[in-house]
Amino acid sequence: xxxxxxxxxxxxxxxxGGELQALDTMGALAELGVETEFYNVLNRQFGxxxxxxxxxxxxxxxxxxxxxxxxxxxxxxxxxxxRSGLRLRVKRTLxxxxxxxxxxxxxxxxxxxxxxxxxxxxxxxxxxxxxxDLPRRIRAPIGIDERFHRPDPTLFRDRFGEGTFILHTGxxxxxxxxxxxxxxxRGMDVRLVFAGRVHERPYYEQCVAxxxxxxxxxxxxxxxxxxxxxxxxxxxxxxxxxEAEILSASALEAAVAGCRLVLSDSWGAEEFFGTDAEYVxxxxxxxxxxxxxxxxxxxxxxxxxxxxxxxxxxxxxVAKAILAQYEEIV
Numbered sequence: 001x002x003x004x005x006x007x008x009x010x011x012x013x014x015x016x017g018g019e020l021q022a023l024d025t026m027g028a029l030a031e032l033g034v035e036t037e038f039y040n041v042l043n044r045q046f047g048x049x050x051x052x053x054x055x056x057x058x059x060x061x062x063x064x065x066x067x068x069x070x071x072x073x074x075x076x077x078x079x080x081x082x083r084s085g086l087r088l089r090v091k092r093t094l095x096x097x098x099x100x101x102x103x104x105x106x107x108x109x110x111x112x113x114x115x116x117x118x119x120x121x122x123x124x125x126x127x128x129x130x131x132x133d134l135p136r137r138i139r140a141p142i143g144i145d146e147r148f149h150r151p152d153p154t155l156f157r158d159r160f161g162e163g164t165f166i167l168h169t170g171x172x173x174x175x176x177x178x179x180x181x182x183x184x185x186r187g188m189d190v191r192l193v194f195a196g197r198v199h200e201r202p203y204y205e206q207c208v209a210x211x212x213x214x215x216x217x218x219x220x221x222x223x224x225x226x227x228x229x230x231x232x233x234x235x236x237x238x239x240x241x242x243e244a245e246i247l248s249a250s251a252l253e254a255a256v257a258g259c260r261l262v263l264s265d266s267w268g269a270e271e272f273f274g275t276d277a278e279y280v281x282x283x284x285x286x287x288x289x290x291x292x293x294x295x296x297x298x299x300x301x302x303x304x305x306x307x308x309x310x311x312x313x314x315x316x317x318v319a320k321a322i323l324a325q326y327e328e329i330v
Contacts, residue, residue: 001326002035002047006062008054009041015197016171017249018078020223021142022053028143028319034326046071049326052108054078060104063111072329074114076140079126080244106130113329116140116322118247121268140322141272142249143315148256149306151229159227160216165191166292167235167259169228169250170242172196172204172219177241177264177282179203182210184241184288195221195231232257237295240264241282247272255309258302260295262288276305 005026011019026036037047039062050066050073052059059075066073095101109115109130115137117123123137166185170176178194185192192211195218198204208217221228232238238254238261245251245267252272255261261277263269269277278298280291 001049001323001330002037003029003326004037004039004043004047004050006039006050006052006059008056009058014199017246018053018076020249021076021078022051024143024145024315025051025319025322028315029323031316032319032323034323048072048330049074049113051076052112055105055109057102057104057108060108063108067111072113073111074116074325074329075109075112076116076118077109077122077126078118078246079122079129080246102129109134114138114325116325118142119268120271122246138325140325141313141318142247142252143318144249144252144256144310144313145315146310147226147229148232148253149310149314150303151233151257153230153234155227156230156234160193163191164189164236165193165216165234167193167195167231167238167254168240169195169231169238169253170240170248171199172207173199174203175243177243177288178207179210180241180282180285180288181239182207182212182215183285184239184292186212188289188292190236191215193231193235194218195228229253229257232259235259237262237292239288239292241280241288242267243282245269251277252309252313256306256313258306260298260300262291262295276309 005022007019007022030036050071052073052075055075055077063073112135115135117126117137117139118141126134168178168181172178181192191214193216198219232254238259240248240251241264243266251261251263255273255276261273263273263277263279264282265279266282270279278291278295281287
């Protein structure tokens, strides 16, 4: 079987969660013997299935061409919204009255053989905006590489020293909540470590200026760098007070590595992390601080937690489930 993956046209310069999800999925499928390729704008030939990553309106034309050519396609919706429920339904009605409804996205979704969602909340939001008559929806989570399972902390400790620290990984952007963690940790006897790409330079500089002495900011740490799993292994807790997520790969990596978890309560993280995390209001530094204190005080079985999450979210298992959908379609 051959699969063609279609990413945003600006994916190379604006690498985000959707692009990493696509790269990891295609890599895991290739290990299962699937022939994979990434769509090029000059392509005329496609695989047995085309997989769109994201709900981009400009995918619509290619989706129509594929339908005419009888090439089946699926869509990983990657639909993030800070609104939910009634607010989304009201917005849908208003956008239709104003002639601003995203009809091209709906047509793309309606032509798909499957719509892959990451969470129950994402699926509800899709239905609220695009209707309950959407094609078959399949829950397909992100997988986690085995490098994050039982990692060795030595590399990080050799470079940055021993001692308790709190870890945050994710792009430096306001919605990821680095500043909320900086404010929450003031006065606590813990060091903060941040790792991520700089997407919003002014925000990153504000975080650096507001942080206490000893805070570590890593800005060029690639996902493949062995320092990243070592950082998870050395961290006492992982905190992600973000405003909007679907299913955070960083939080899953931290869970597989065995970190204590403090996550925002706005994106349905409870579906995946259950009682293994503390949930906080990301807009309140006091709530983040209280959640961190609860996490540090609770009994924690690091290895047992990591083993359980890896069993659920290892890439081989996730890729097999996705491949089964492709095979059913073909």
